[in-house]
Amino acid sequence: DAKTTQPTSMDCAEGRAANLPCNHSTISGNEYVYWYRQIHSQGPQYIIHGLKNNETNEMASLIITEDRKSSTLILPHATLRDTAVYYCTFYYGQNFVFGPGTRLSVLP
């Protein structure tokens, strides 16, 4: 029973915005949504998290739907270094549950 659903892979042109969707229909009302990314052979890197309101930091923006069943991570100007696997996750019980994520390829 997958807790999050993400596209397996996506391509994005360098300099364009990358929009990565995630469905998390089983999330409870007080759980945050978190996004991480993993570049090959490295540990996952925290990107951003949010509860209800949209969030923005120096790396990305996070848009959460009003019903909180889905969210979108936005990389406003993707670079080649943004090529990675992107995971959305949330606390389930006492722990994060990570799905297989979305492999984003930024193309020159």
Next chain:
Amino acid sequence: SQTIHQWPATLVQPVGSPLSLECTVEGTSNPNLYWYRQAAGRGLQLLFYSVGIGQISSEVPQNLSASRPQDRQFILSSKKLLLSDSGFYLCAWTGELAGASQYFGPGTRLLVL
């Protein structure tokens, strides 16, 4: 600032040999600590987590074990490695506050031959 260390970075071990991977966190106290395993091209599988010294919860039954002898030290062990234990092992920590983000170490790549 907080940092998390893991060692070794890579390890090649024969089947049946013991294993000890270490993780330490600096710059925080009372962290929640986690061990994950990642098979090639796959997502993260939670193995163990700990909310305090000597407190270990296991998520997946297997021939691995974990221990937390000190507040900021988390150890993953095995008495006899199997071929299926090969993978990328990641340690992570979170703070105690609700909604705290999880931060990962650089990982240990284990190859069992």
